[in-house]
Amino acid sequence: MxxxxxxxxxxxxxxxxxxxxxxxxxxxxxxxxxxxxxxxxxxxxxxxxxxxxxxxxxxxxxxxxxxxxxxxxxxxxxxxxxxxxxxxxxxxxxxxxxxxxxxxxxxxPQPPNRTNHNALYGPINDLFAAAQEGKVLVEEELSPNVTQSLDNGQARRWTFSSESGNVSLKGSGGNSILASVLLRKxxxxxxxxxxxxxxxxxxxxxxxxxxxxxxxxxxxxxxxxxxxxxxxxxxxxxxxxxxxxxxxxxxxxxxxxxxxxxxxxxxxxxxxxxxxxxxxxxxxxxxxxxxxxxxxxxxxxxxxxxxxxxxxxxxxxxxxxxxxxxxxxxxxxxxxxxxxxxxxxxxxxxxxxx
Ligand SMILES: O=C(O)CCC(=O)C(=O)O
Incomplete structure (x- = not known):
């Protein structure tokens, strides 16, 4: 295209x-x-x-x-x-x-509709609301049990944390990004x-x-x-x-x-x-x-x-x-x-x- x-x-x-x-x-x-x-x-x-x-x-x-x-x-x-x-x-x-x-x-931008963020973060729910609430998307390392039960078998998952505005917040996977930054991107x-x-x-x-x-x-x-x-x-x-x-x-x-x-x-x-x-x-x-x-x-x-x-x-x-x-x-x-x-x-x- x-x-x-x-x-x-x-x-x-x-x-x-x-x-x-x-x-x-x-x-x-x-x-x-x-x-x-x-x-x-x-x-x-x-x-x-x-x-x-x-x-x-x-x-x-x-x-x-x-x-x-x-x-x-x-x-x-x-x-x-x-x-x-x-x-x-x-x-x-x-x-x-x-x-x-x-x-x-x-x-x-709600799943199952895809966005440009899918490739990096997988499906993201409620991005706009999360940006208003100052949420942070954090990467979680999943335990083997959880990994097996997920359809895509991925070892990592990104979820919003409401620890508002705490940019240094890290998930167990080590990475995080502000919802407001994702919205701009x-x-x-x-x-x-x-x-x-x-x-x-x-x-x-x-x-x-x-x-x-x-x-x-x-x-x-x-x-x-x-x-x-x-x-x-x-x-x-x-x-x-x-x-x-x-x-x-x-x-x-x-x-x-x-x-x-x-x-x-x-x-x-x-x-x-x-x-x-x-x-x-x-x-x-x-x-x-x-x-x-x-x-x-x-x-x-x-x-x-x-x-x-x-x-x-x-x-x-x-x-x-x-x-x-x-x-x-x-x-x-x-x-x-x-x-x-x-x-x-x-x-x-x-x-x-x-
Ligand atoms: O943004 C526009 O007005 C054009 C969009 C467009 O050309 C497209 O998505 O194929």
Whole structure:
């Protein structure tokens, strides 16, 4: 999924150059002690929100950009030179954004859903709550009796200890890590059919739950503009990407699903980011566009063959553009979600696998 192209070629492609252009780099500003983000020229980043506002006022769009009004309640933007690509600015209400941020942090990373932490620590329960409570994940050395009774036969197990904030706490296995650190290092979780990153394929034998019904219904509704023949979209899997400042998602194709006529439904939550939509070759000059909280992208048909990625998210108050979202997460019980999302972006992309 994310592993196309030989590494030494990457530096030379148009896609790689665009990634480097927008990526976050720090440089020393002589007057300030702290390292500052290097300024980046955003003048070529397409802003579909602005394009839609202008279209609503004047009826005009830039060359090659079309606004279509389908049965769905939102206008949809498509591009003449990228058939199968659809952009729906602000498709998710603030309530919906908040709901998927909460679920994205609490229920989505719960076993049997896998996360990037599985490889090192095995399944981790209630990571978000553990981070709020200042818990520490500690490694336990298991006695031979326990080892034999465990399915995986492992001699070690990681569990949360509530010895709050005691960083030096060590389990019998000798290692420990703060839950809050693990939460910051959470990069992905998978829902529904589980994607096996080592095999780069869906492993239908892995234990999994179905995609939550509410997410399934939402994805079906959002997919409609990309299903002109009125076909049925069946959400079977989703990948949830978590981005902190400086995190990127390198150029890739999503090519492990059987039927590329079906869209990938991709929802953005939290801090604004830049999305690069390339062509079928990494040599094709990619189009850079802003993705804000609530925007939805659909990629179907030919667009499924186009390289794409996220080289940048903006976590500073001016550029993240999450003021409205922040106001919506202002109750005491939402404070923990607000704290996280103020400096993060979550992407949920939903797929039909077969
Ligand atoms: O984060 C995004 O908006 C894009 C995610 C993506 O391309 C993917 O997971 O395949």
């Amino acid at each position: 994310y592993a196309n192209g030989a590494t030494d070629d990457l530096e030379r492609t148009a896609f790689r150059r665009a990634e480097k252009k927008y990526k976050l780099y720090y440089g020393q500003n002589s007057r300030k002690k702290k390292q500052q983000p290097r300024p980046v020229d955003l003048s070529e980043v397409v802003d579909f929100k602005l394009i839609l506002e202008t279209f609503d006022r004047t009826g005009e769009t830039p060359d090659g950009v079309h606004v279509i009004r389908t049965d769905s309640e939102f206008p949809v933007i498509c591009l003449g030179n990228r058939p199968g690509f659809y952009f729906i600015p602000g498709a998710l209400s603030l309530e919906e954004q908040c709901q998927w941020i909460r679920e994205g942090l609490t229920s989505f 959470l990069r992905w979780s998978t829902l529904g059919l589980q994607f096996d990153w080592s095999q780069r394929n869906y492993n239908v034998d892995l234990l999994h739950n179905k995609i939550p019904d509410k997410l399934c219904q939402l994805a079906k509704k959002l997919a409609v503009p990309a299903m002109p023949l009125g076909d049925n979209f069946k959400p079977e899997a989703a990948i949830v990407n978590y981005f902190a400042s400086g995190d990127t998602l390198g150029g890739h194709l999503d090519d492990m699903e059987l039927d590329w006529s079906k869209p990938i439904v991709s929802m953005s939550l939290g801090c604004k980011g830049i999305f690069l939509l390339g062509g079928k070759s990494r040599e094709d000059e990619p189009l850079a566009m802003f993705l804000r909280s609530g925007d939805v992208v659909l990629m179907a048909g030919e667009a499924r063959e186009c390289f794409h990625g996220v080289p940048r998210i903006f976590t500073d108050a001016h550029n993240s553009e999450i003021t409205a979202l922040e106001k919506h997460l202002s109750t005491d019980s939402d404070h923990c979600f607000l704290d996280y999302i103020k400096t993060s972006r979550i992407n949920i992309n939903i797929r039909q696998v077969f």
